[in-house]
Amino acid sequence: xPEAAPAPTRAAIGAxxxxxxxxxxxxxxxxxxxxxxxxxxxxxxxxxxxxxxVLGRALADALPHPxxxxxxxxxxxxxxxxxxxxxxxxxxxxxxxxxGQASLFQYDDQDREVxxxxxxxxxxxxxxxxxxxxxxxxPPAIPPAEQCFGxxxxxxxxxxxxxxxxxxxxxxxxxxxxxxxxxxxxxxxxRAWFGLADGRDADPLSLLLAVDALPPTAxxxxxxxxxxxxxxxxHVRHRxxxxxxxxxxxxxxxxxxxxxxxxxxxxxxxxxxxxxxxxARVRLG
Amino acid sequence: xPEAAPAPTRAAIGAxxxxxxxxxxxxxxxxxxxxxxxxxxxxxxxxxxxxxxVLGRALADALPHPxxxxxxxxxxxxxxxxxxxxxxxxxxxxxxxxxGQASLFQYDDQDREVxxxxxxxxxxxxxxxxxxxxxxxxPPAIPPAEQCFGxxxxxxxxxxxxxxxxxxxxxxxxxxxxxxxxxxxxxxxxRAWFGLADGRDADPLSLLLAVDALPPTAxxxxxxxxxxxxxxxxHVRHRxxxxxxxxxxxxxxxxxxxxxxxxxxxxxxxxxxxxxxxxARVRLG
Numbered sequence: 001x002p003e004a005a006p007a008p009t010r011a012a013i014g015a016x017x018x019x020x021x022x023x024x025x026x027x028x029x030x031x032x033x034x035x036x037x038x039x040x041x042x043x044x045x046x047x048x049x050x051x052x053x054v055l056g057r058a059l060a061d062a063l064p065h066p067x068x069x070x071x072x073x074x075x076x077x078x079x080x081x082x083x084x085x086x087x088x089x090x091x092x093x094x095x096x097x098x099x100g101q102a103s104l105f106q107y108d109d110q111d112r113e114v115x116x117x118x119x120x121x122x123x124x125x126x127x128x129x130x131x132x133x134x135x136x137x138x139p140p141a142i143p144p145a146e147q148c149f150g151x152x153x154x155x156x157x158x159x160x161x162x163x164x165x166x167x168x169x170x171x172x173x174x175x176x177x178x179x180x181x182x183x184x185x186x187x188x189x190x191r192a193w194f195g196l197a198d199g200r201d202a203d204p205l206s207l208l209l210a211v212d213a214l215p216p217t218a219x220x221x222x223x224x225x226x227x228x229x230x231x232x233x234x235h236v237r238h239r240x241x242x243x244x245x246x247x248x249x250x251x252x253x254x255x256x257x258x259x260x261x262x263x264x265x266x267x268x269x270x271x272x273x274x275x276x277x278x279x280a281r282v283r284l285g
Numbered sequence: 286x287p288e289a290a291p292a293p294t295r296a297a298i299g300a301x302x303x304x305x306x307x308x309x310x311x312x313x314x315x316x317x318x319x320x321x322x323x324x325x326x327x328x329x330x331x332x333x334x335x336x337x338x339v340l341g342r343a344l345a346d347a348l349p350h351p352x353x354x355x356x357x358x359x360x361x362x363x364x365x366x367x368x369x370x371x372x373x374x375x376x377x378x379x380x381x382x383x384x385g386q387a388s389l390f391q392y393d394d395q396d397r398e399v400x401x402x403x404x405x406x407x408x409x410x411x412x413x414x415x416x417x418x419x420x421x422x423x424p425p426a427i428p429p430a431e432q433c434f435g436x437x438x439x440x441x442x443x444x445x446x447x448x449x450x451x452x453x454x455x456x457x458x459x460x461x462x463x464x465x466x467x468x469x470x471x472x473x474x475x476r477a478w479f480g481l482a483d484g485r486d487a488d489p490l491s492l493l494l495a496v497d498a499l500p501p502t503a504x505x506x507x508x509x510x511x512x513x514x515x516x517x518x519x520h521v522r523h524r525x526x527x528x529x530x531x532x533x534x535x536x537x538x539x540x541x542x543x544x545x546x547x548x549x550x551x552x553x554x555x556x557x558x559x560x561x562x563x564x565a566r567v568r569l570g
Contacts, residue, residue: 070359074376091403129542130542132542137537253557256414257414258354271540279520
C-alpha cells in the first residue's frame with residue numbers, strides 16, 4: 001500500500017514568511033531597523049498592508065499593550081524594498097489602552113531619511129476583553145473556497161511584480177472577478193477567502209495585511225491602473241480563530257478622483273475580527 | 286395689515302458661533318492658543334467633534350492646503366472648557382496633498398501641558414477636485430424635518446450639561462428616538478437632520494463636528510451611560526451645499542466592550558460629503 005503523502009507543514013504563528021518579513025530589530029528604544037522585503041510587492045509597489053504590519057510590529061514592541069485596537073496610517077511617499085528605519089513615540093500609556101506614533105523612513109541617494117509612512121495607533125490587550133458579542137453584521141455571502149479562484153486560475157496575468165501573490169492563498173469570489181475576464185461588474189465589491197501561502201494562521205498583526213491584500217474594487221468598477229492608498233485605518237476587534245479568513249471590500253463613494261474601500265475580515269468562527277476604511281486616489285486619465 | 290416678522294438672520298460662514306468657538310490664535314508658527322468653549326459640552330464632556338474641528342482649524346492654518354481630506358484623532362484624556370494650546374507639525378507638503386500632525390494640550394494644576402488629543406491628517410483643496418460623481422451609496426431614509434424631533438421636543442431631559450444642544454438644530458428621526466421614550470429599538474442606528482442653531486451653513490470644518498454630534502447609537506441599542514470615543518477618522522469628500530445636512534449613524538459591531546459608529550453626512554444636493562468611523566468604549570456595568 002503506498003504511503004500517504006505527509007500533510008503539508010503549516011508554519012506556526014511566529015515562524016512564517018509573514019513573521020520573517022515583518023520582523024524588526026530594535027537598535028535602541030524607539031528605533032527599529034528592517035530590510036523591507038521584495039516578497040510583498042504588487043505591480044512594483046510594496047503592499048500597504050504589509051507596511052502597516054511592519055509598523056504595527058514595532059509599536060507592539062514599543063508600547064506596553066500587545067494588540068493594535070485602532071491604527072491609522074498616512075502613506076506619504078512610495079516605499080521600496082530595502083533598508084528602512086522605524087522611529088516610535090509613546091504618546092500615552094494607560095491601564096487598558098496605550099497610544100503610540102510611528103514613522104517609517106528610507107534613505108535617499110545621500111543617505112538622508114525620507115519619511116514614507118506615519119502611523120497613529122491605540123493598543124490594548126485583546127485577550128482581556130469580555131466575550132460578549134452583540135454584532136449585528138453578518139458574514140459576507142461568498143461561495144465555498146473550492147468555488148472561488150486564485151491568481152493562478154486567472155487568465156489575466158498581473159503586469160509587473162506579483163510577488164505578493166506567492167505569499168498568499170487568495171481565492172476570489174467569481175462574482176467579483178469579472179475584471180479578470182474583461183467584463184467588470186461595475187459594482188465596487190471585492191471578496192475573497194484569505195490565507196497565507198505557508199499555512200500560518202492569522203493573528204492580530206496579519207489582519208493589518210489582510211485588509212489591503214485583495215485586488216482593488218476599482219477593477220470591478222471598470223477602472224484600470226494604480227489606486228494608491230492615501231490613508232488606511234484598521235480596527236482590530238478580536239483575535240482571529242485558526243483557519244481561513246473571509247475578506248469583503250466595498251466601495252460606495254467613488255467621486256472627485258478619490259474612493260473609499262471598506263473592508264471587513266471574518267474568521268472561521270464567524271467573528272467580525274477587523275474592520276477598515278482606506279481613502280485611495282483614483283487615476284481617471 | 287401686520288408687518289411680517291423679519292426673516293431670522295443666518296450667520297455667515299466665518300461669523301457664527303462655531304467659527305467663534307473654534308477660532309485659534311497663532312502664537313508662533315505651529316503653536317496656537319484657544320480657550321475651549323463650555324458651549325459644546327454634552328453631559329459634562331467637551332464634544333469630540335467640536336475638538337476635532339478646533340484641531341482641524343489649526344492644521345488648516347499650518348498646512349498649505351485648506352481642507353481636511355482624511356483626519357484621524359486619538360482621544361487620550363478628557364478635555365475641559367478652558368485654556369488649551371495646539372502644537373502642529375508639517376509632515377509632508379505635496380502638490381495636491383499635505384500631511385500634518387497636531388496635538389491639543391491643556392494644563393494641570395502645576396501648569397504642565399497634558400496631551401488631550403493627537404491628530405494625523407492629510408489635507409487637500411476640495412475646490413480643485415473634478416466634479417465626477419459615481420457614488421453608489423444613497424441618502425438615508427429619514428422623514429422630512431417637520432416630522433422629526435429636536436431635544437426640546439424630547440420628554441427625556443439630558444442629565445448634566447446639554448449646552449451643545451443650544452448650538453445645534455438637531456431633528457432626530459422618530460425611528461431612532463425610542464430611547465428617549467424608554468423603548469429603545471435595539472438597533473444600532475441614529476439619524477437626524479443637522480444644522481447650526483444660528484443658521485450658519487456647513488463647511489468642511491463643521492462636517493468634523495457633524496459626524497459626532499448626535500446621541501450615541503448605544504442609546505438605541507438599550508445601553509445607558511457614557512460612550513467615550515477612543516479614535517475618530519473622518520473623510521471629507523466635497524464642500525457641502527448650503528442648507529441642512531442629514532446625518533446617519535450605524536453600529537454593527539458591538540462586542541468585547543467596544544463598538545464602532547459609522548457616520549455618513551449628506552448635503553442638500555444629495556452628495557455624500559463626509560464619511561467617518563469611530564471606535565468607542567462601552568460601559569456595560
